[in-house]
Amino acid sequence: MKEWITLSFMPCHRMPERSMILRGKQFPLCYRCMGILLGIIIGIPFASVLVQFLSVVHLLLGGILISTLLIDGFTQKWGWRQSTNPLRLLTGLLCGLGLSLVIVLSSKWGVIIIMLLTSSNH
Template sequence: MRIGEFSGCHQMPKRSFFIHGYQFPVCARCTGLLVGNILSILLIPVIQPKAVAVILLLPLALDGLTQLANWRESTNWLRFLTGVLGGYGLYTAFLSLLILIL
C-alpha cells in the first residue's frame, strides 16, 4: 500500500479493485492511468498525433469532474477505462513532445 501513498492516490476501498480479498495499492482510476502509461510505451511505434492524445484525456476529465460535482457516482470499471484512455493520451502526448525535442 506504500506505492499508493507515494503516488498520491487516495486509496479509498470503495473505489479500488480487490484480488482474493487484497486491495490494489492504487484506486481503479490510478490503475487505469498506469496501464495506459504502459500501453503508450509499448506502442511507441504507433504513436498517435498529439491532438488524438489530448482528446483521449476528455473522458477522464468528464468522468472525474461529474463525479466531483456529485452529479453521479462512477463505477470502478468506468474509472479504470477512462484512466486507461487518459493515461495513454497523457503519456503519448508526453512521448510525442519528447521525440520532437530530441
Template sequence: MRFWICHRRPDRTFSIRGRYFPVCSRCTGVYIGAFSYFLIAYFTPIKYTLNLVVMAILITTPMILDGFTQLLGLRESNNLLRLLTGLLAGLGLGILTKALKFYILTWWVC
C-alpha cells in the same frame, strides 16, 4: 491520511481476495494505458503529428469529465468506468509525453 499520488479509497479500488491494489481503479487504468503505449511506441515507429496530439487530448477528456462530474456531486461513477476512462487517459498521456519528448529533442538538435 492524505496521499499525493492517489487517494486509494477502498470503495474506488480493486481488490483480489480482500487485498486492495496500491492505487484506485482510475489510476490503475492510467498506469496500464501509459505503460501499454510506451511498449507500443518502443516497438513501432510513430509520427507525432498535430492530429495525433489532438487525438491524445480528446481521449484524455472522458477521464477529466468523469472525475469532475463525480467531484461536483453530479453523479457517481463506478470502478469499471473509472478503469476504462483511465485506460484512455493513460494512452493519451503516453502520447503527449512522447510527443513532447520528440519535439523537445527535435528543437534541441536543430
C-alpha cells in the same frame, strides 16, 4: 524497493470502495489510477513504435483521451452523476494512453528542436 511494490510513490486516495480487492487484500491503487498506470505502461512503447510521423492530430487525440478522465472525474465531483469502478478504470486507461501520446510526441519534438538548435549547419 518497497515503494515500487506498494506503489506508494503514486498520489492516490486508495479508497477501499474504489479499489480492487483480491483475496481479501486491497490493491494499492484505485481503479482510476490503476487505469492511468496501465495506459502509460502499454501506451509509451506502442506510441514510440507506431507514431513515426509527428502530427498535431496526434496531440489532439491525446487531449481527447485525457479529457475522458477529466469529464468522468469532474461530473462526479460536481454531483451530476455517480461514476462506477469499470468506468473509472476505462477512463483512467484512456487517459494513460493519451498521456503516452503526449509524452512520446513531446519528447520526439524536443529531440528535433535540440538537434536543430545545436546543428552546425546554421
